[in-house]
Amino acid sequence: MYKGGYTGKILRVNLTEQSAIEEDLPLEIAKDFIGGAGFGIKYLYDEVEADTDPMGPDNKLIFASGPFSGTTIPCASRMAVTGKSPLTGAVGMALSGGYFPVELKFAGYDALIIEGKAKEPTYVWIKNGDVKFRSAKKVWGMKTTDTQQIIKNELNDQNVRIVCIGPAGENLSKMSCIINEMRAAGRKGLGAVMGSKNLKAIAVRGTHKVSIADKEKFRIAKGAFSKVMKDCPSLYPKFSKVGTGLGVIGMSGRGIFPAKNFSATGEFTPVEEFGVDVQKIRTIGRESCYGCPVGCSQLKIAKTGPYIGTLTEGPEYETTFAFGGQTGVDNYDAVIAADRLSDELGLDTVSAGGVIGFAMELYEKGILSKEDTGGLELKFGNHEAMVTLLRKIAFREGFGDILSDGVKVAAAKIGKGSEQYAMHVKGLELPGYDVRGSKAQGLNYATAYTGADHNRGYAFQEIKASSVPIGEVDRLSIERKGELTKWNQDVRTATCDAPTMCAFLLDLVVASIATRNTADVMEAVTGLVYTPDEIQKVGERINNLARVFNIKAGFTRVDDTLPKRLMTEPLKEGAAKGHVISQDDLNIMLDEYYKARGWDLKTGTPTKEKLIELGLGYAAEDLA
Numbered sequence: 001m002y003k004g005g006y007t008g009k010i011l012r013v014n015l016t017e018q019s020a021i022e023e024d025l026p027l028e029i030a031k032d033f034i035g036g037a038g039f040g041i042k043y044l045y046d047e048v049e050a051d052t053d054p055m056g057p058d059n060k061l062i063f064a065s066g067p068f069s070g071t072t073i074p075c076a077s078r079m080a081v082t083g084k085s086p087l088t089g090a091v092g093m094a095l096s097g098g099y100f101p102v103e104l105k106f107a108g109y110d111a112l113i114i115e116g117k118a119k120e121p122t123y124v125w126i127k128n129g130d131v132k133f134r135s136a137k138k139v140w141g142m143k144t145t146d147t148q149q150i151i152k153n154e155l156n157d158q159n160v161r162i163v164c165i166g167p168a169g170e171n172l173s174k175m176s177c178i179i180n181e182m183r184a185a186g187r188k189g190l191g192a193v194m195g196s197k198n199l200k201a202i203a204v205r206g207t208h209k210v211s212i213a214d215k216e217k218f219r220i221a222k223g224a225f226s227k228v229m230k231d232c233p234s235l236y237p238k239f240s241k242v243g244t245g246l247g248v249i250g251m252s253g254r255g256i257f258p259a260k261n262f263s264a265t266g267e268f269t270p271v272e273e274f275g276v277d278v279q280k281i282r283t284i285g286r287e288s289c290y291g292c293p294v295g296c297s298q299l300k301i302a303k304t305g306p307y308i309g310t311l312t313e314g315p316e317y318e319t320t321f322a323f324g325g326q327t328g329v330d331n332y333d334a335v336i337a338a339d340r341l342s343d344e345l346g347l348d349t350v351s352a353g354g355v356i357g358f359a360m361e362l363y364e365k366g367i368l369s370k371e372d373t374g375g376l377e378l379k380f381g382n383h384e385a386m387v388t389l390l391r392k393i394a395f396r397e398g399f400g401d402i403l404s405d406g407v408k409v410a411a412a413k414i415g416k417g418s419e420q421y422a423m424h425v426k427g428l429e430l431p432g433y434d435v436r437g438s439k440a441q442g443l444n445y446a447t448a449y450t451g452a453d454h455n456r457g458y459a460f461q462e463i464k465a466s467s468v469p470i471g472e473v474d475r476l477s478i479e480r481k482g483e484l485t486k487w488n489q490d491v492r493t494a495t496c497d498a499p500t501m502c503a504f505l506l507d508l509v510v511a512s513i514a515t516r517n518t519a520d521v522m523e524a525v526t527g528l529v530y531t532p533d534e535i536q537k538v539g540e541r542i543n544n545l546a547r548v549f550n551i552k553a554g555f556t557r558v559d560d561t562l563p564k565r566l567m568t569e570p571l572k573e574g575a576a577k578g579h580v581i582s583q584d585d586l587n588i589m590l591d592e593y594y595k596a597r598g599w600d601l602k603t604g605t606p607t608k609e610k611l612i613e614l615g616l617g618y619a620a621e622d623l624a
C-alpha cells in the first residue's frame with residue numbers, strides 16, 4: 001500500500017492501437033528504483049529488447065517523475081525520459097524540469113509509458129484519467145513554442161502542460177530533444193523516438209493532490225532541507241542570481257573550457273566576451289521550475305546585430321560552451337540566438353554545437369570544402385554559418401543532412417580521416433569540460449551508461465573543488481578516481497536522477513548529506529524507510545541494470561573509452577597545460593572502477609554475485 005508521494009499508477013499509452021490503460025505500480029519497483037530514471041531503466045529493461053531498433057515501434061518512451069514531485073519539497077519538479085537512444089544505441093535517459101512533471105503527477109500517474117506508432121501525426125491529451133488521441137497535422141512542422149500555444153488554444157486551457165518535438169524530431173535527427181516550455185530533455189536523440197512514433201506532443205492536465213505519509217516528519221525533513229539550502233552561500237545569492245551561465249569564467253580559469261572542437265582549450269577563452277557585464281545587461285528576468293525557490297534560469301535578450309531582440313531562457317553553461325567555445329564563436333548574442341533557435345527546432349544544444357564545431361575543424365583542415373558545405377564558409381567563429389547550419393540540420397537540408405545524426409555518423413559519412421576529430425563517447429557528443437584537466441570527469445564520460453554525459457557522475461570535486469566524500473581531490477591526478485566515479489554515479493543516480501531532484505543541489509548544497517537527506521525525505525513523503533547506504537544501493541542497482549542493458553546491446557570494455565585527441569594530444573595552454581588522459585591512464589582508472597563496481601575486469605560485465613547482491617538475479621540469468 002502506498003502511503004504518500006506515489007500515486008501507485010502507471011499510464012500505458014499504445015499509439016498503434018490508440019489505447020490507454022492504467023496499471024498498478026508494483027511496490028517493490030517503487031522501493032527498489034524510487035522513480036524517475038530508476039523507473040525508466042527498470043521498464044526499459046523489462047519491456048524493450050536490447051537489440052530493438054530505437055526508431056522502430058518496439059522502442060518505448062518512459063516519462064517518470066519522482067515521489068517528491070508535486071509536494072512542496074523544493075527543486076523536485078523534474079522527470080526522466082528514458083528509451084533506447086537512437087544516437088548511441090545504449091540506454092537513453094534525459095532529465096528535464098519545468099511544470100510538465102508535476103502535472104503528470106497531478107493527473108494521477110507516477111509514469112507514462114508510450115509504445116507503438118501512430119499512423120499519422122498525433123498528440124495525446126491526458127486530463128486526469130481521461131486519455132484522447134488527437135490529430136497533430138496542424139502543428140506538424142511547427143516550432144516548439146508555436147506547437148505548445150496552438151495546442152493550449154485548441155484545448156481551451158492555457159494551464160495545460162505540454163512536451164513536444166520540433167522539426168528536428170519530426171525529421172528524425174538523432175540529436176533532437178523533447179521540449180516542455182523552453183526546457184529540454186536533451187541529449188541522446190529521444191526527440192527522434194517521438195518523431196518515429198508520429199507523436200508530436202503530449203498535453204497533460206491534472207487536479208489530484210499528492211499525499212504525504214507523515215506530515216510531522218515531512219515538516220521536519222523539509223525544514224532541515226530548506227535551511228541547508230538557505231544557509232548555502234554558493235546557492236544564495238550567487239547561483240540563484242546568475243545560474244550556470246558564468247561557468248565559462250571558472251572553467252577557463254581551470255584550463256578546461258573546451259574550445260574549437262577541443263583543439264584550442266586554454267587558448268580560446270571568451271571570458272570577457274561572455275562575462276558578468278555582458279550577461280547582466282541582457283538579463284531581463286528569471287524563471288524557475290515548479291516549487292523551486294532558486295530560479296536559476298535566466299531570461300536573456302540579444303542586444304546586437306542580426307540577433308537583436310531575440311529572447312531565450314538561458315543560455316546555461318553547456319549551451320554557452322556548445323555555441324561559444326566549441327565553435328570558436330565569441331559573439332554572445334549569437335549564442336543567445338542559437339540557444340533559442342535550438343529550443344524552437346527541438347535540437348539538443350550540446351550535440352548540435354558539437355557537430356558544428358567538428359565540421360568547422362574539418363573545413364579549416366581542408367577536409368571539407370565550400371562545395372561540401374553548400375557554400376558555407378565554416379570557419380571557427382563564423383556565427384552566421386553556425387546559426388544557418390542549425391536550421392539545415394533540423395530540416396536535413398543539404399550539408400545539414402550529413403550532420404543531423406551526430407558527429408559519429410557524420411564522420412563515417414565524410415570519411416577522409418575525419419573520425420579522429422569526432423569528439424564523442426559511445427556516439428554522444430562531449431559536454432563542456434575538457435577532461436584532460438579533470439580526470440574523474442573523464443572516467444565518468446568513458447563509463448556513464450548514456451555515453452559522454454557530465455550529468456551521470458558529475459565530478460564536482462574536480463570542477464568545484466569540493467572535498468566530499470574522500471577529502472581533497474587532485475583533479476590532474478588519476479589516483480582514487482575509480483572509487484570516486486562509482487560514488488559520483490551511484491549517489492547522483494540515487495539522490496537526483498531517481499527521486500528527480502535538481503542535481504544542482506547535490507553539487508552545491510547537500511553533497512555530504514545527500515543520501516541521509518534523501519532517506520529522511522523518502523520516509524516523510526512515502527513512508528518507505530531506507531538507511532543512507534540503502535539509498536546509495538538504489539543508485540548502484542540502477543547503474544548496474546543500465547549496464548546490463550548496454551552489454552546486451554553489444555557494448556563492452558572497449559567502448560568505455562575517450563576520443564583519441566584527449567588521449568594523445570596534451571593541452572597546449574592554460575592551467576591544465578601538458579595534461580592528457582593516456583590509454584595507460586584510462587586503463588588504470590578503469591581497472592580501479594570495475595573493481596569498485598564488482599565487474600569483470602576484462603569485459604566490464606557485472607558479475608553474477610554483484611547482480612544477485614543488488615536483487616538483479618534476473619539480469620544475471622539474462623547474461624548467462
Ligand code: SF4
Binds near residue numbers: 503
Ligand atoms: S535550481 Fe534551476 S534547474 Fe534546478 S529546480 Fe530550480 S529552477 Fe529548476
